[in-house]
Amino acid sequence: MARRISRKPRKTPTQARAKATWNAILEAAARVLVQRGYEKATTDRIAERAGVGIGSLYEYFPNKEAIFAILNLRWNEERWSGFQAELASAPQDDLQTLIRSTVRARINATRRNPRLNSALRNLIPLSVTQPQARAIYEEFAEHTVRALQSHARLGDRDPRLVAQVMLHATHAVIDNVADMAPELLDSPALEDELALMLYRYVSSSSARD
Amino acid sequence: MARRISRKPRKTPTQARAKATWNAILEAAARVLVQRGYEKATTDRIAERAGVGIGSLYEYFPNKEAIFAILNLRWNEERWSGFQAELASAPQDDLQTLIRSTVRARINATRRNPRLNSALRNLIPLSVTQPQARAIYEEFAEHTVRALQSHARLGDRDPRLVAQVMLHATHAVIDNVADMAPELLDSPALEDELALMLYRYVSSSSARD
DNA sequence: TTATGATCCGAGGGATTCCTCGGGATTTGT
DNA sequence: ACAAATCCCGAGGAATCCCTCGGATCATAA
Numbered sequence: 001m002a003r004r005i006s007r008k009p010r011k012t013p014t015q016a017r018a019k020a021t022w023n024a025i026l027e028a029a030a031r032v033l034v035q036r037g038y039e040k041a042t043t044d045r046i047a048e049r050a051g052v053g054i055g056s057l058y059e060y061f062p063n064k065e066a067i068f069a070i071l072n073l074r075w076n077e078e079r080w081s082g083f084q085a086e087l088a089s090a091p092q093d094d095l096q097t098l099i100r101s102t103v104r105a106r107i108n109a110t111r112r113n114p115r116l117n118s119a120l121r122n123l124i125p126l127s128v129t130q131p132q133a134r135a136i137y138e139e140f141a142e143h144t145v146r147a148l149q150s151h152a153r154l155g156d157r158d159p160r161l162v163a164q165v166m167l168h169a170t171h172a173v174i175d176n177v178a179d180m181a182p183e184l185l186d187s188p189a190l191e192d193e194l195a196l197m198l199y200r201y202v203s204s205s206s207a208r209d
Numbered sequence: 210m211a212r213r214i215s216r217k218p219r220k221t222p223t224q225a226r227a228k229a230t231w232n233a234i235l236e237a238a239a240r241v242l243v244q245r246g247y248e249k250a251t252t253d254r255i256a257e258r259a260g261v262g263i264g265s266l267y268e269y270f271p272n273k274e275a276i277f278a279i280l281n282l283r284w285n286e287e288r289w290s291g292f293q294a295e296l297a298s299a300p301q302d303d304l305q306t307l308i309r310s311t312v313r314a315r316i317n318a319t320r321r322n323p324r325l326n327s328a329l330r331n332l333i334p335l336s337v338t339q340p341q342a343r344a345i346y347e348e349f350a351e352h353t354v355r356a357l358q359s360h361a362r363l364g365d366r367d368p369r370l371v372a373q374v375m376l377h378a379t380h381a382v383i384d385n386v387a388d389m390a391p392e393l394l395d396s397p398a399l400e401d402e403l404a405l406m407l408y409r410y411v412s413s414s415s416a417r418d
Numbered sequence: 419t420t421a422t423g424a425t426c427c428g429a430g431g432g433a434t435t436c437c438t439c440g441g442g443a444t445t446t447g448t
Numbered sequence: 449a450c451a452a453a454t455c456c457c458g459a460g461g462a463a464t465c466c467c468t469c470g471g472a473t474c475a476t477a478a
Contacts, residue, residue: 011424015475018425037333039248042465053427058467122331124246165382165402172381173374193374200409220454224445227455251435262457267437 010062022060024050029067034115072120080136083109095151100195111185114178152202166198219271231269233259238276243324281329289345292318304360309404320394323387361411
């Protein structure tokens with residue numbers, strides 16, 4: 001067996017009909033993944049759920065992993081662009097409102113599909129491998145560092161480390177909440193507390209106040 | 210096949226020799242899980258790595274899932290007892306040192322085996338199902354609420370919610386770091402920043418200062 | 419219309435996995 | 449020392465799963 005070597009690489013659909021099946025497969029994959037988990041999400045089941053023959057599935061995707069890699073890619077892009085769009089038209093007068101806007105946008109981005117978010121999140125082999133996820137993270141980190149340098153007085157604290165902790169905390173808390181209590185994403189309480197925590201964290205330079 | 214129904218439930222080892230194989234299996238399972246991931250961690254491979262026949266494995270574990278459920282149980286207990294032991298003999302004079310001690314103990318608990326921690330963490334079906342993990346979390350949450358009520362002045366903020374956010378943040382950040390940059394667990398920087406963030410978060414009652 | 423290419427299909431091969439079963443080896447109790 | 453209990457073993461059955469392949473069906477352009 002030579003699974004890793006795809007001798008018949010994925011074909012890109014040209015006709016409208018083909019694009020429809022392509023989408024159907026990806027959406028079915030998302031639904032099955034959320035409902036049954038990665039292991040039970042067999043290619044046969046995905047094809048069936050998409051209303052498509054198994055042959056058609058392998059016409060466009062070289063193997064099972066590729067389906068979820070692309071699904072992950074899609075979700076990351078959707079989340080990231082949604083976040084940016086919302087943040088672009090949000091108030092950013094001072095540090096406090098900037099932080100609040102960012103937290104809100106970040107929550108709303110995940111809120112588009114919390115179940116898919118947690119399901120994809122737990123596909124370690126994929127998310128780790130994907131360099132595009134790292135790229136987004138890096139971009140976000142640099143953006144945060146610049147915001148800190150221009151809006152916050154950190155004294156002698158390392159802005160890069162502070163940014164890392166802020167991002168990790170925000171990211172991790174929101175994703176964890178999406179995992180364990182998705183309904184909490186809809187209440188403003190999470191946003192309030194997260195924003196408060198982050199703001200206080202960077203609002204003065206000395207460890208004691 | 211009736212995999213879910215274990216007609217021959219797990220036998221408990223009585224002789225010393227049997228306990229040795231029982232341990233060998235669990236330790237092999239941990240090693241294989243960390244090295245190859247859950248899917249590649251086949252029962253055959255675990256038995257082989259443990260230096261044990263596959264039959265012996267199924268003498269004590271009804272199925273593959275059970276092995277990792279027990280492994281998860283063990284790790285949770287080890288982490289939790291380690292945390293409590295360290296915290297018991299740590300300074301807790303005021304809120305700030307209490308927070309710092311807690312953070313340090315929490316980090317050290319995970320530091321016992323960061324790789325196993327992240328590997329087990331991503332076994333959703335297990336960790337979610339396991340009620341004992343929830344129990345530990347609840348106990349921790351109540352403990353935190355009491356600490357907040359006696360040491361912090363939160364004003365009209367809900368101590369339960371604040372505790373939730375603190376726990377989620379701490380838990381999530383540490384686990385995420387263990388995932389993405391385990392060497393960071395060894396530097397004091399993480400402890401410093403986490404403790405600072407948490408302390409400021411609960412150090413005064415109004416949103417503005 | 420007809421030819422060419424794109425799309426769709428699903429039975430089944432090859433590979434792998436989980437787990438059983440019958441019996442042999444070792445320890446324990448008497 | 450002998451029987452019973454406990455422990456160990458690994459070949460192989462049953463169940464999937466991933467993916468291929470040859471050919472049917474549909475779309476488009478000449």
